[in-house]
Amino acid sequence: EPEVTQTPSHQVTQMGQEVILRCVPISNHLYFYWYRQILGQKVEFLVSFYNNEISEKSEIFDDQFSVERPDGSNFTLKIRSTKLEDSAMYFCASSTGLAGGPREQFFGPGTRLTVL
Amino acid sequence: AQKITQTQPGMFVQEKEAVTLDCTYDTSDPSYGLFWYKQPSSGEMIFLIYQGSYDQQNATEGRYSLNFQKARKSANLVISASQLGDSAMYFCAMREEGLTGGGNKLTFGTGTQLKVEL
Numbered sequence: 001e002p003e004v005t006q007t008p009s010h011q012v013t014q015m016g017q018e019v020i021l022r023c024v025p026i027s028n029h030l031y032f033y034w035y036r037q038i039l040g041q042k043v044e045f046l047v048s049f050y051n052n053e054i055s056e057k058s059e060i061f062d063d064q065f066s067v068e069r070p071d072g073s074n075f076t077l078k079i080r081s082t083k084l085e086d087s088a089m090y091f092c093a094s095s096t097g098l099a100g101g102p103r104e105q106f107f108g109p110g111t112r113l114t115v116l
Numbered sequence: 117a118q119k120i121t122q123t124q125p126g127m128f129v130q131e132k133e134a135v136t137l138d139c140t141y142d143t144s145d146p147s148y149g150l151f152w153y154k155q156p157s158s159g160e161m162i163f164l165i166y167q168g169s170y171d172q173q174n175a176t177e178g179r180y181s182l183n184f185q186k187a188r189k190s191a192n193l194v195i196s197a198s199q200l201g202d203s204a205m206y207f208c209a210m211r212e213e214g215l216t217g218g219g220n221k222l223t224f225g226t227g228t229q230l231k232v233e234l
Contacts, residue, residue, distance in 0.1 A: 045221040056221055107161035
């Protein structure tokens with residue numbers, strides 16, 4: 001069964017460093033998302049991406065964040081200068097976006113980012 | 117106001133018993149979808165069940181059913197015949213579909229930690 005994959009599973013970085021989190025969405029999906037979950041808290045939406053551009057972003061997704069689909073398979077989240085409060089689990093998700101049916105978002109296993 | 121409210125931070129249930137996890141939502145959008153996801157201790161998010169706002173019948177998927185009461189704006193998850201492997205965090209989420217309906221974000225509740233006991 002197709003699945004969303006994410007690398008790395010765990011990333012440790014120093015405050016102020018840039019990190020890139022990578023995701024491979026399910027191949028025939030059209031919509032891509034990043035969410036984050038601070039330890040013990042709820043999952044929060046960061047950004048959605050469709051047709052090679054951002055379709056929606058939350059207030060969390062400030063100028064320090066960017067997303068890219070550099071080729072036909074990868075979807076990346078870049079944090080330019082990490083802060084302590086960026087420590088969280090980051091989930092990538094994808095969906096078909098087609099009309100009708102649940103169009104559920106399939107989540108990857110997550111990347112745990114630890115900022116020291 | 118919170119869009120998704122889960123009032124039970126933790127629940128216990130005996131193996132083989134049924135359990136109901138509560139979820140209420142708030143939206144003025146006439147078209148929306150409600151989802152339940154399971155998050156085991158390993159951390160992944162597993163889709164369980166979906167209910168569309170226009171669906172006439174309650175959704176069911178195996179041992180999972182969704183008790184959808186539109187007038188009350190509630191979408192409770194019912195797990196029948198609980199198993200030890202059901203122990204996990206459960207999140208209710210909503211997608212407001214507006215005019216596009218295509219790839220809208222999910223808004224999550226704070227979750228309910230379910231523990232299944234022998």
